[in-house]
Amino acid sequence: MQPIIVIGTGLAGFNFVKELRKLDKTTPVVMLTRDDGRNYSKPMLSNALAKQKDADALAMATAEQTAAQLDVTIHTDISVTAIDTVNKQVELADEKLAYSKLVLALGADVFRPPLTGDAVDQVYTVNDLMDYARFTKALAGKKKVLIIGGGLIGCEFANDLIAGGFSVELIEPMGRCLPMLLPEPASRSLQQGLEEAGVKFHFGPLAQTCNQSDDGVVVGLSDDSEIKADIVLQAVGLRPRISLASTAGLDVNRGIVVDRMLQTSAKDVYAFGDCAEVEGLVLPFILPLMAASRALAKTIAGTPTPVVYGAMPVTIKTPACPTVACPPAPDAVGEWHCDSDGLNSKCLFRGNDGALLGFALTGTACSERQALSKELPPLLA
């Protein structure tokens, strides 16, 4: 029997294989990865400075250790050039590997809006362990970091860099923190917490240029102002990695389109995690990744199991103001009801019939997270 091939050794790939091996200890599994295959947790990348952990400390296992522990073959530093869904082969630089089933756990790329200037190479992004290693090496001896992007990642890194002793300024064009995940009162509570910790915000302008200056870089904004910094971190959003699937003829939209069984438009090819789109939903978080990895493992082990998403609040790791976001479904109809006092906001999204459809909590209100989650409808029943 041809092996199950998994492309990607992030949390998605490794958790799928771990769950599969609980049910199927014998089918050969081959994992392919572009990187060094070390097992690490992406959520931990944005609070590692506070814990004084470098990239090596964040790596939980080498590829060899994981391969032995899970009884799989892992090929690192691999570039997959194409997927042949007719002959059921994955094409590499110099060989073709046949699969019985293929799992795409490719993740997402950082979106890089165009910046011009002669110091664009000093704009860093952190989306994996190797990025983190590069970034922390570049941080050595530096004092001031400018963060472009006030979403989840930008705000977590802002808090972590402050904890690491750096001075931080942050640019967010949409006017407030986490505009896509939080209602305004919760954004303002988080902003207050981060400001009290020392973060300086610039809401409204876009970063346009990054040029060398005498002692660092200078970033030019769309309102004609400039901000000087030693180093720049850009965190403006993720785009699912769809090009391999698209070139192979699979249906793609924002992500690789999959059904409730996590199967793509090609038989025996599956996708989940940050690269996939399930019923219009692209959810780059761990709770949906774990639900999907368990369902897919059962399906591939022989018991077709649709993925089910319950209520899945997102914890934002900003110790300066703990925050939990559980936004309503994109098509939900209703209103936010917010009770906000400084760092503490309790925001509830209720439908016209009064049913709870979403929430956002900051500060002491976070203690209500479990109780409120239980009142919510599932995201995908």
Add this chain to the structure above:
Amino acid sequence: MRKWECVVCGFIYDEAEGMPEDGIAPGTAWEDVPEDWVCPDCGVSKDDFEMVEL
């Protein structure tokens, strides 16, 4: 009483507090937390938790 940290997301299970919302009484030792319990923040299972060294 010990604390256990989720290695994926940093959530802390504190034995002294338990997780009453999940039916786990305060004071419940880690070994006595049901094997099918998952991290409330990120969904990973018990074997992805490590004891926090004091």
